[in-house]
Amino acid sequence: MKILVPIKQVATLDEDFELRDDGRDVDPDYFDKDLNEWDEYSVEEALLIKEASSSDVEVIVVTVGPDDADEALRKCLAKGADRAVRVWDDALEESDSLAIARVLARVAEKESPDMVFAGTQSSDAAYSSTGVALAAFLDWPHAAVVSKLDYAVGADKAVFHRELEGGLLEEGEIQCPCVLTIQLGINAPRYASLRGIKQAKSKQLDELSLDDLGLSASDVGAQGSASRVRRVFVPEKGQAELIGGTAAEQAERLARIIKEMRGM
């Protein structure tokens, strides 16, 4: 039994970041990288199901990314995932969510898991579409924005909640195997223990090329994507009036503004 969890190493921007010379992305020198927040929850959900199961369950984390994405994989291994797969090839640069999903679908075909848990969204690109596109390439059932799951590995059905607007929930049932995109708050993600971090170093981390997956360069990257970046730009800032000075001065001014707004 297997649960496959696609995870992403995401970037947040340093203060005073600059754009790349070609103006089509932020200069990667200003990236701070970490495991996508949503993926903490999907990995946790897989681990909880594994731990609740009486049969052997393998939790496999997979990412499409360059060398430094190993860090995110190791983090998941340290939490308790059994094995990791990283797919990379320079041709994958500029891949959008559909191209990434095409690659992940090949990995899923290779592994034939009982379930796939993706994140609802990645915090940097925020496409919120990779998981559902992956399901489409596999022609698997799918449900997006899952905030509760009742599933035992090997079962042919799962019951889930989807979190809709305004906190409304939808309860539904889905055929398995399927792809679910996992929402924040579905569980309380664990931290890796020191022991886990040590053990992670010796866990299997396979590197796959496009070739290994039977894909060619034209299936991914700019050619295999459903959109192409023209340019990236820093939006004009709104008109927030910035209040300077020491904290005490700022607070004094804020207090006055608030009292005035409140008619106090």
Add this chain to the structure above:
Amino acid sequence: MTGILIIADHRQGELSPVTLELVTAAQDLRDGAGGGVSVAVIADSPDTHISAVSVEGVDEVLPVSVPVSEFQPDAYASAVRALIADRAPAVVLVPHTVNGLGYAAAVAAQSGCGFASDVFSLGYDGSDLVATRALYGEKVHVELEFPGRSTVLITVRAGSFDEAQGSGSPSVHPFAIDQVAAPRSTHMQFIEPAADGDVDISQVEFITSIGRGVGEEDNVEQFKELAESMGAVLGCSRPIADSGWLPKSRQVGQSGKTVSACKVYVALGISGSVQHMAGMKHVENIIAVNSDPDAAMFGIARYGVVGDMFEVGEELQNHFD
């Protein structure tokens, strides 16, 4: 490939207002897309929504009957694929709602359309469709194009366009799909958010909200006190509610509450994600305190303090004792 196809969003018998925002978004694309604006309503009894989508700017309504009472991804995906195959629109607009997230990417993957999600600005540059969306926590924007794609599917961020107004008189053409794929998931029930006897934050005029900048649970107390002495109700962003530090009923945003009655909103240590803003960006007086000068919250705030919410909070307390 001509025209614009809008897929209506509805739930529990009500049309979602974002559908009418897409009608507005479509108007600027008319010339570039070279055709009319059609709205498809996919439902078990689609006719019930015809009048709601018959607004100015809509040329045609396409009721599509499917055998599911509520949103179901397989039914929606197969209906939209059939519509694309038959009508060959230049642009398909889908709301970037939770339902939209549930099928738009599947259609794009299966139909081989151009695709972009969470788009808030659209236009043509000559014959090229250009879609603008955000990256890296709203700190930069990106313009996308779709070379070689005759149909482009776009999910549009709610609140980016005004709702279309005024009544129209579109023609109505029921659209029949030959093959409805058997749905592989079923809707069982809706569960309303629990009313836990707490304040109804949607009705409160003065709110101070804390976000992840608060750091840890023990720090929440001092902001409860601050809010209380200021006469404000303490709200929060999602991570605070997810961690159980404040009740879910205090969460502001897309999956929480819209603070409809709020006149003053003080955001402490909240970055300003789209989903948080969805619940509060309409507030007239927004004050943001954030240590990151690039935080998106400053983009909608009236007043901003680049600084530490603890330092500013403590000093602020002195003025309300």
